[in-house]
Amino acid sequence: MARHQTTPETRSVRLLKVGEQVRHVISELLMRQEVHDEVLTAHSVSVTEVRMSPDLRHAAVYVKSLLGADEAEVLQALRTNTAYFQREVAGRLKMKYAAKIKFLPDESFDEAGRIDRLLADPRVARDLGRDDD
Numbered sequence: 376m377a378r379h380q381t382t383p384e385t386r387s388v389r390l391l392k393v394g395e396q397v398r399h400v401i402s403e404l405l406m407r408q409e410v411h412d413e414v415l416t417a418h419s420v421s422v423t424e425v426r427m428s429p430d431l432r433h434a435a436v437y438v439k440s441l442l443g444a445d446e447a448e449v450l451q452a453l454r455t456n457t458a459y460f461q462r463e464v465a466g467r468l469k470m471k472y473a474a475k476i477k478f479l480p481d482e483s484f485d486e487a488g489r490i491d492r493l494l495a496d497p498r499v500a501r502d503l504g505r506d507d508d
Contacts, residue, residue: 387429394425397434397474400464401425410459414452418444423481427474434464434474437481446480453478 402422404410419441426435440449453460457476465473493499 390427390429390431393431393468393470394427394434396468397427397436397464397476398422398425400467401436401460401476404460404463409463410456412452412456414445414448415456418449420449420453421481431470432472432474434476436476436478438478439481450478450480 405415405420405422408416410416421439421441422436423439424437426437427433436453438450438453440446457478461473461476464470464476494503
């Protein structure tokens, strides 16, 4: 039987709720600068989304460095401190299993910018303005 790709519409409410709770915990840790890392204290990091696996044992955490500054460096610092984040999330959410956290760059803003540039192209604007009715 083929595996279905999960989309936000098909994920369960429970997965979405737990993902949102994990997002809040990680955001709070970063906002209050509880992670003792020079790179993370020097940069503002936004946690845009957390996607949980169906068994709640894995969490894909999508992050974006504000203003896009030093994204690779920030991502490396987050990955270095993954054990701390996992321990804090497990302790604060009191889940049966501590989710393994994987930090990934959020590229949705870049994709949105690319789409805006395409729509601003004069040829596309001309085609969108044409009414064939």
